[in-house]
Every structure is written in C-alpha cells, then in structure tokens.
Amino acid sequence: MKVWPVKHSPLLRQPERFIARSELQALIRNVTQNLVNIKDESGNFYYAWMTGA
16 A cells, blocks of 8 residues: 655644644643652552552
C-alpha cells in the first residue's frame, strides 16, 4: 500500500502540535510537582504502588 503525503492540504494533514511545547512542559512540571508532594500517611499508596494493585 502506497501512502501519499498531503502536505499541500491543511485540512487533510495532521497538525504538528496540538498545544505549544512550553504549555506541555508546564503541564508535565505541574503533574510532577503534584506527585512529588503526595504524603501517604496510611501506607496504602506505597503498598499499591509496590504491588501494582
């Protein structure tokens, strides 16, 4: 099967990026910071993470 590029048509080609790179980096930074700040006082989160439950 041969696939032809559709660079000439903005309606047919997939967009290069849905959001700006800087926005994506900021979102990843925010999620990472939130995960780092989780305090598991019961021990359930750690157990679930270690066992894959």
